[in-house]
Amino acid sequence: MSVAAGAVMYDSTGATAMAGTTADRPFSTSSPFRTPVAPDDAVDQRSDEVVGPLVESGEVVAGLYEYGIPxxxxxxxxxxxxxxxxxxxxxxxxxxxxxxxxxxxxxxxxxxxxxxxxxxxxxxxxxxxxxxxxxxxxxxxxxxxxxxxLNGSGWGGASTGAGASRLAGVVRVDEIRDGRIDHALVMQANEVCREVFRAPALKTDGVSDDPNCVPEGARLRLDPSIDLDAVEMTPGERTVARALQTYGAYVIDRTAVPLSISFELAPDATAHDPGEVYRSAGFAWDYFGMPGIPWEGLQLMEEPR
Structure with a gap:
């Protein structure tokens, strides 16, 4: 795959990383990020109270440029x-x-x-x-x-508030181009709990004392009973929605907006254009709110035991 001058590099020619792990597909197959949510996993009893305020606007923003991950x-x-x-x-x-x-x-x-x-x-x-x-x-x-x-769990260190790897869970440009994401995503929320966090998170940078705050390390999932084929969405939204149904997303950081999702910074992005792949998939601008995704179906999963 060709790469623009001065841009992010994606091809794996000459890679010698452990089998199954590359820059494009990081972390062990046993990593929480590469483990699907079981359809019958329990939803937290407080899901509506915690998630409701985060999706009240009907949008969850995509960090494509200013906070896109290079x-x-x-x-x-x-x-x-x-x-x-x-x-x-x-x-x-x-x-x-x-x-x-x-x-x-x-x-x-x-x-x-x-x-x-x-x-x-x-x-x-x-x-x-x-x-x-x-x-x-x-x-x-x-x-x-x-x-x-690269072949680890995707958790460790302090590059994110929850101790997740900064690479883990990021939506990649090639994944949007190919219409398939085979891992959990990562989210940031504004009402992140102070001191309280859930495994696999190692810590939290939350400052909220709201009784309905979301703990870092919490896993959110789009209700798997929703028929996504019956919902009108852009191609990019559909790719994200399918991943949220299958793998969910971990809350790993605090942010200024109610809820956001991390995306890779595209090699051809500018301050006014997220890049051709994102644009073709319906993400026309930075902080696109992905309104086609049925966010009212987002669920907080029960804490692991």
């Missing part, structure tokens, strides 16, 4: 560059500091305040994740980050 790929020839972490508090030893990180010369974070960026090293089977990253004269500085195993 996924870059290092090769064995990619030079390692120094990374310095400058956290907002005493957070201990930063996993990105040390011997340097193989960051492609053309890599850039997204333009949103999270300054997020992911670098996948398939040869070493590692995923480098940046939060509030910025290039310097001799390397990179970032507020924090994480290093996860």
């Amino acid at each position: 996924v870059w790929r290092a090769t064995p020839g990619t030079a390692r560059v120094p990374v310095r972490c400058d956290p907002p508090g005493d957070w201990g030893e930063c996993p990105l500091e040390g011997d340097g990180v193989p960051v492609p010369a053309e890599a850039t974070p997204h333009s949103g305040s999270d300054g997020a960026m992911v670098v996948v090293d398939e040869a070493d089977g590692l995923v480098y994740e940046f939060w509030q990253a910025d290039r310097t004269d001799d390397g990179w500085v970032t507020s924090w980050g994480a290093v996860n195993e």
